[in-house]
Amino acid sequence: MDINTFIQQLQGEFEDIPAGFLKPETKISDIEGWGSMHALIVIALIDTEYGVTLKGDELRKVSSVQELYDMVVNLKNNPE
Amino acid sequence: MSTPFHLHNKTVLVTGASSGIGKQVAISCSAMGAKVVITGRDEKRLAETFSVLQGEGHSQFVCDLMDETQRNNLFDTIPAIDGYVHSAGVVAPVPVKFIAEKHIRYIMGVNFESAVLSVARLLKNKKLNDAASLVFFSSISVSYPYAGGALYTASKGAIEAYSKNLAIEILPKKMRSNVVVPAMVKTPLYEETKNQSMYRSAEEYESKYPLGLGMPEDVANACIYLLSEASRWVTGINLTLDGGFSIVK
Numbered sequence: 001m002d003i004n005t006f007i008q009q010l011q012g013e014f015e016d017i018p019a020g021f022l023k024p025e026t027k028i029s030d031i032e033g034w035g036s037m038h039a040l041i042v043i044a045l046i047d048t049e050y051g052v053t054l055k056g057d058e059l060r061k062v063s064s065v066q067e068l069y070d071m072v073v074n075l076k077n078n079p080e
Numbered sequence: 081m082s083t084p085f086h087l088h089n090k091t092v093l094v095t096g097a098s099s100g101i102g103k104q105v106a107i108s109c110s111a112m113g114a115k116v117v118i119t120g121r122d123e124k125r126l127a128e129t130f131s132v133l134q135g136e137g138h139s140q141f142v143c144d145l146m147d148e149t150q151r152n153n154l155f156d157t158i159p160a161i162d163g164y165v166h167s168a169g170v171v172a173p174v175p176v177k178f179i180a181e182k183h184i185r186y187i188m189g190v191n192f193e194s195a196v197l198s199v200a201r202l203l204k205n206k207k208l209n210d211a212a213s214l215v216f217f218s219s220i221s222v223s224y225p226y227a228g229g230a231l232y233t234a235s236k237g238a239i240e241a242y243s244k245n246l247a248i249e250i251l252p253k254k255m256r257s258n259v260v261v262p263a264m265v266k267t268p269l270y271e272e273t274k275n276q277s278m279y280r281s282a283e284e285y286e287s288k289y290p291l292g293l294g295m296p297e298d299v300a301n302a303c304i305y306l307l308s309e310a311s312r313w314v315t316g317i318n319l320t321l322d323g324g325f326s327i328v329k
Contacts, residue, residue: 037175040228044178 001050001076003069009049010065013041024066042068052076084309088113092163092307095145095198098125100267101217102167104296105303109163110134112304117158119143120168145194155201163307164202164214166195173228183231191235196242203250213307214250214257216243217299220322222261224329240318247316256315258306263322265294290324 007022017031028034043054052075062068092109096102098120110116110133118133120126123142130140143154145168170190174183195216202208218236221229240259247257264270264285270293286293302321305311320326 037227040173040175041178043173044175048178048180 001073003066006069006072007065009045010042013045014038022065024064024069026065027063028065028068029063046072050076084312085305086113087163087304087308090162090307091115091117091159092165093117093119093158093161094165094167095119095194096166096168097129097140098122099129100167101262101265101296101299102165103129104300105165105167107132107134108297108300108304109165109307110138112308114163114307117141117161119145119154145198146189148197151194151198152201155198155205155207158207160207160209161202162209162212164199164208164212165303165307166198166214166216168194169217171232174231175228176230179231187231188235188238191232192238192242195239199246208250208253208255211254211312212250212256213311214243214246214255215303215306216257216259218259218261218318220261220263220320220325223326243318244316251315256306256311258311258314258316259318260299260302260306261318261320261322262294262299263289263320263325265296265299267296288325288329289322290328292323294321294323 003024007024011017011019011022016033021031031038039056039059043056043059046052046054050072052072054071054075058071059068062071087109090113092114094102094106094109094116097106097118102120106116106118106129113135115135115137116133117139118126118129119141120129121142121144126140126142130138139158141154141157143150145151168190170187172183172187199214216239218240219233221233222237222240225233243257243259250257298321302319306314306319
């Protein structure tokens with residue numbers, strides 16, 4: 001897995017985000033209209049694609065796309 | 081004056097008794113005089129519930145109701161009961177696009193199938209005494225849906241429909257089946273749900289409840305009513321407990 005694929009997957013889920021907007025350094029809070037439905041979709045996407053179950057409060061701890069990606073990699077490599 | 085609002089001389093089985101609403105239902109039933117049979121998956125937490133039951137004559141069985149062998153063993157082993165409260169349940173938000181078989185199996189399995197198969201076994205084994213009362217849990221989210229709740233609310237809608245049909249079939253023995261339909265109750269499951277980010281802020285959500293969020297005791301009290309002689313004329317209903325949520329919604 002690599003972050004570019006990850007960003008493409010996220011982009012694929014969020015049709016309301018302009019193409020090219022998401023970059024590793026993009027702050028999640030800067031995504032326009034970010035809300036609970038987006039969070040649900042991110043959690044479901046990560047579960048489906050990477051077999052990692054994120055909790056909402058874990059998701060809230062990360063600020064950028066890179067941090068989110070790092071967290072997924074970390075959880076995937078170190079399953080609880 | 082004698083009151084019908086008690087559970088003396090009754091044996092009540094509570095599933096999902098290791099935490100949350102099920103735990104409080106078990107404790108409250110014991111306080112109202114019932115002999116309580118509790119089941120749950122987590123041995124340690126079930127034992128904690130058992131240790132705080134009041135009175136004598138209670139029993140506990142560690143059991144995963146989704147496992148056919150364990151389930152059948154349980155219903156072959158327990159004494160005959162006068163009350164059944166199915167509080168085993170799970171909440172797991174899944175957006176509809178991501179719903180896979182495993183989610184359906186898990187959510188429908190715990191919330192719906194385990195209840196239906198348990199009651200079938202209880203009836204087949206003649207473990208329900210005449211005039212027994214059965215209580216299931218739904219959720220007001222059946223009527224007030226939320227993003228990610230498709231499977232959860234479907235499982236609860238299924239239980240509501242099931243209970244009414246069950247109520248018809250058990251009428252000849254004067255048995256009754258009812259559903260308690262709570263809004264948000266402060267349980268460990270609530271904390272978990274909150275953390276699954278369905279709500280932006282807990283304060284915003286809690287402000288929708290004129291009488292505040294429910295406590296497990298509020299739900300247990302409704303169960304006591306439905307299990308007691310006080311509700312002998314009540315069957316096939318959904319009893320909504322929502323702190324005024326639906327009147328101001």
